[in-house]
Amino acid sequence: MKFKSITGTRDILPEEQPYWRFIEKKLYDITTLYNYMRVDPPIFEETGLFLRGVGETTDIVEKEMYTFQDKGGNSLTLRPEFTAGIMRLYIENGFHTRPKPVKLFSVGPIFRYERPQAGRFRQHTQFNVEALGELDPLVDVEVMSIAWQLYKELGFSGIEFQLNSTGCPQCRPAYISKLTDYYRDHFDEICKDCQRRLDQNPLRLLDCKVETCQPFIENAPIIGEHLCEECQKHFTALKTYLDILQRPYKINHKLVRGLDYYTKTVFEVWARGIGSQSAMCGGGRYDGLVEQLGGPPTPGIGFGSGIERIILSMKEQNITPEPLPAPKVYIVHNGLEARHLALNIVFDLREEKIAAILGFGDRSFKSQLRDANRQDADFAVLIGEDEVKNNILTVKNLRTGEQKSVAGNELVTFF
RNA sequence: GUGGGUGUAGCUCAGUUGGUUAGAGCACCAGAUUGUGGCUCUGGAGGUCACGGGUUCAAUUCCCGCCACUCACCCCA
Secondary structure: OOOOOOOOOOOOOOOHHHHHHHHHHHHHHHHHHOEEEOOOOOOEEEHHHHHHOOOOOOOHHHHOOOOOOOOOOOOOEEOOOOHHHHHHHHHHHHHHOOOOOOEEEEEEEEEOOOOOOOOOOOEEEEEEEEEEEEOHHHHHHHHHHHHHHHHHHHOOOOOEEEEEOOOOOOOOOHHHHHHHHHHOOOOHOOOOOHHHHHOOOHHHHOOOOOOHHHHHHOOOOOHHOOOOOOHHHHHHHHHHHHHHHHOOOEEOOOOOOOOOEEEEEEEEEEHHHHHHHHOOOOOEEEOHHHHHHHOOOOOOOEEEEEEEHHHHHHHOOOOOOOOOOOOOOEEEEOHHHHHHHHHHHHHHHOOOOEEEOOOOOOHHHHHHHHHHHOOOOOEEEEEEEHHHHHEEEEEEEEOOOOEEEEEEHHHHOOO
């Protein structure tokens, strides 16, 4: 029987690891700079948490969750996003007693049962940031700036936010009824998907890609013109702060997000090279979510960024991460006594924190040296009969071809 | 869930207008005066031509099914 990786999952091979290390290092550095604390909720939670947190009518809940029953008969779900789990963590651990805002980040796998395609997988990895307990739009800018600085330091140019406000429970219902009234007048002219959206997810009407629907989108009522005073004020302040910091953004009236919990600010960062997907990062404010999950009223804002999409986009823009360090020394040996000596040497070097590889098997000098070259070692230490007899080692610089004799007890200090 | 494309060596791909030993490049292993890599040359190993069925004297090639991969829609990081 031959086993294969599951549809929509992939192996991260050594060749791709430099990207991961590079990105991980950057996001640890940046979250430290901004004073965000790492939390790691479990990968699975009670199914009900996501039903309530993400929204029962969202696509994620309706058709994309990896839900299963454990042996105790509980319905569990592999997390399809981070936020709900973080909210649970916040409530369960009494984080509302900590100084506000509570600033958190997480990194880890996310699972959604979708048809895989370019830039989309059933298991992907997200970098997730949340700031809880503060309504001030200054927090919105700070959270957005984490994404901004990350992408900048990774080497991206031309980063720009797509920005919108989707209102709040005060003003959104009125807007939605305006929008649906407008669309009902054109019901026979819009595409099938839009006819369905009209009932199930009206905001998404604005996101339709079908050619014939575009004119209706252009003429649809704009949410920005229907915000309540508080949302309007928040949005204006946010834009001012973004201007001050010179973070490029584009107001996108059509930007809506698929999860139910968003209020006020929503934003995305778009990238090329990720197939027909556009967002490398998506997030927004969710001021009612903690309360909805049984916690105290707590505003919050956050985003998720897909690491796989970042990597795809880096490749598309020819951004190369710094390479992982190559091994320094390769120990080539021939003969039983040489083998015993080599064994000691390789571990001595490693104890001194010098990266060393030992040739294995009964292979010729030639074969071992070829291996040393292939593994990109800087030096080869050659140990054969002569070296054993005289307790002198031959050290060859594999970059220059230069060769030197070094006394056995001086080897460690040689490097 | 829906639609298009593709499945031949570890990887990237040729190829067979149906014919019995299925090819290349890269990678791998070994050798080119016996203890010296990278370049070059020579040789070697490696494939149930995704899987199942059908047509045929004969199928990797044609037909059907199935699975997988892939791209796109829905939706999303």
